[in-house]
Amino acid sequence: MSHFSIQNGVLHADSVALPAIADTYGTPTYVYSKTALMQNFGAYADACAGRDALVCYAMKANSNLAILDLLAREGAGFDIVSGGELLRVIAAGGDPGKTIFSGVGKTVDEMKLALEKNILCFNVESIPELHRLNEVAAGMDKRARVSLRVNPNVDAKTHPYIATGLKANKFGVAFDDALETYRAAAALSHLDVVGIDCHIGSQLLDDSPLLEALDKLIELIDALGKEGIDLHHLDIGGGLGVNYGAEGDKPPVPVGEYLGRLFKRIDAWRADKYDGRPIKVIFEPGRSIVADTGVLLTKIEFLKPGAEKNFAIVDAAMNDLMRPTLYQAWMGVQPVTPRAGEQLAYDVVGPICESGDWLARERALAVEPGDLLAIMTAGAYGMTMASNYNTRGRAAEVMVDGDQVHLIRQRENPADLFSLESTLS
Numbered sequence: 102m103s104h105f106s107i108q109n110g111v112l113h114a115d116s117v118a119l120p121a122i123a124d125t126y127g128t129p130t131y132v133y134s135k136t137a138l139m140q141n142f143g144a145y146a147d148a149c150a151g152r153d154a155l156v157c158y159a160m161k162a163n164s165n166l167a168i169l170d171l172l173a174r175e176g177a178g179f180d181i182v183s184g185g186e187l188l189r190v191i192a193a194g195g196d197p198g199k200t201i202f203s204g205v206g207k208t209v210d211e212m213k214l215a216l217e218k219n220i221l222c223f224n225v226e227s228i229p230e231l232h233r234l235n236e237v238a239a240g241m242d243k244r245a246r247v248s249l250r251v252n253p254n255v256d257a258k259t260h261p262y263i264a265t266g267l268k269a270n271k272f273g274v275a276f277d278d279a280l281e282t283y284r285a286a287a288a289l290s291h292l293d294v295v296g297i298d299c300h301i302g303s304q305l306l307d308d309s310p311l312l313e314a315l316d317k318l319i320e321l322i323d324a325l326g327k328e329g330i331d332l333h334h335l336d337i338g339g340g341l342g343v344n345y346g347a348e349g350d351k352p353p354v355p356v357g358e359y360l361g362r363l364f365k366r367i368d369a370w371r372a373d374k375y376d377g378r379p380i381k382v383i384f385e386p387g388r389s390i391v392a393d394t395g396v397l398l399t400k401i402e403f404l405k406p407g408a409e410k411n412f413a414i415v416d417a418a419m420n421d422l423m424r425p426t427l428y429q430a431w432m433g434v435q436p437v438t439p440r441a442g443e444q445l446a447y448d449v450v451g452p453i454c455e456s457g458d459w460l461a462r463e464r465a466l467a468v469e470p471g472d473l474l475a476i477m478t479a480g481a482y483g484m485t486m487a488s489n490y491n492t493r494g495r496a497a498e499v500m501v502d503g504d505q506v507h508l509i510r511q512r513e514n515p516a517d518l519f520s521l522e523s524t525l526s
C-alpha cells in the first residue's frame with residue numbers, strides 16, 4: 102500500500118497534507134514516511150525471523166541519520182561504501198559490528214578506520230585490495246575479516262549503469278578466478294576468510310537472476326570447503342527493484358516471496374551437503390527499503406508553452422534528483438492538489454543551465470503556476486546523489502510519523518556552500 106495518497110483532494114504523506122509541509126519547510130523538500138520505512142524493513146525482518154540472517158541496509162540509497170537510526174533500532178546492519186558512511190553509521194547509533202564494507206577502491210585510511218571500529222567484514226573486490234588490507238591489518242596488529250565479492254556473470258537484465266554482475270564490469274572477482282583468489286586470501290597472515298558475496302545489479306524485478314547467482318555462490322562454497330576453506334556467511338547483495346509506476350511496468354517480486362525461495366534453496370543445499378548445519382545469510386538491500394518511502398515535493402515556478410513542447414519549470418532540478426537524467430529513469434509526477442480541466446503534455450524541468458535538467462518528460466498534466474508537484478518514489482538515490490551544481494543549496498528533508506512532521510535535514514544556505522572556500526590573498 103502506498104503511504105502517499107490523495108485524501109479530500111490533496112496528496113498526503115500518511116495523514117499529513119503535503120501543502121502544509123511546503124508552507125512550513127519550503128520547496129524543494131524530500132518527504133519520507135516512517136511507517137513506509139518500517140513496513141519495508143519489516144518485510145525483510147519477517148522473512149528472516151528465526152534464522153541466522155542479517156539485513157545490511159545499503160545506505161548509499163539514503164543515508165540520512167534519522168533513517169539509519171530508525172533502521173538500527175530495528176536491528177539492521179549496514180552496507181557501506183566509504184569511510185564517511187561508516188562515520189554516519191556510528192553517528193546514528195548503528196553497530197559497526199553489523200557493518201560490511203563494499204566497494205572497489207578502499208583507501209588505507211578507510212581500512213584503518215574500519216579496522217579500528219571492528220566492522221563485521223570487508224567485501225574485497227581484487228587481489229591488490231587483499232594485499233593492502235593484509236598490510237594495514239598487520240600494521241595495526243589486527244586481523245581483518247574478509248569476504249570476496251564474486252562476479253557470478255549473470256545478466257541482471259536491468260539498466261547498463263546499474264548492472265554490476267557481468268564480466269565486463271569493474272566489480273568483483275571473476276567467477277573463474279575466485280578459487281585462486283580465495284587461496285591467495287587464505288595464505289595472507291592477517292586476514293580471516295569468512296564469507297562470499299555478490300551484488301549483480303539494481304532494480305531487478307524478477308528474482309531469477311538472484312537465484313541463479315545464489316547457485317553460483319553455492320557451487321563455490323562447496324568447492325572451497327573441499328580445500329579446507331570453510332565460509333561462515335553467504336551474502337547475496339541487494340538489487341530488488343520497486344514499482345516506479347510507469348505504464349506497463351511489471352511489479353517487482355515481493356520481498357517475502359524472493360527470500361522464501363532463496364531460503365528454501367539454501368536449506369535444501371545445507372540439508373543435502375552439511376547435515377543441515379546452517380550458514381549465516383546476509384542481504385544488502387537499498388532501494389527496496391527506501392525508494393517508495395519518499396517523494397520530492399516541488400513547486401511550479403512557470404509554465405512555458407512551446408511550439409513543440411510545453412514546459413513546467415519547477416524549483417527542483419537535476420542537482421536535487423539525478424535519476425532521470427543519469428539513468429533516463431521514469432519517475433511518477435503527481436499534482437499535490439489535482440485540478441479538473443484540460444491536460445497538456447509537459448516536460449517537467451528545473452532551472453539549471455543544462456538541457457539534461459529534466460525530471461519527467463511528456464506527462465499529461467492540468468496545472469497552473471504555483472501548483473505543487475510530488476515526484477514519486479524518490480526515497481532511494483535521490484538526496485544521496487544531490488549536488489550543489491549552480492550553487493543550489495540541497496533540499497530540506499522531513500519525515501512524517503503519523504500526523505507528526507520532523508525536520509531531518511535543514512535546507513542548505515548558499516553561504517554554507519562556499520564556507521570551505523578561500524581566495525588567494
Ligand SMILES: *Cc1c(COP(=O)(O)O)cnc(C)c1O
Nearest residue numbers: 159203303339340385386387388
Ligand atoms: C548499491 C549496492 C547495493 C544496494 O543495491 P539496491 O539495488 O539499492 O538494493 C548493495 N550492495 C552493493 C555492493 C551496492 O553497491
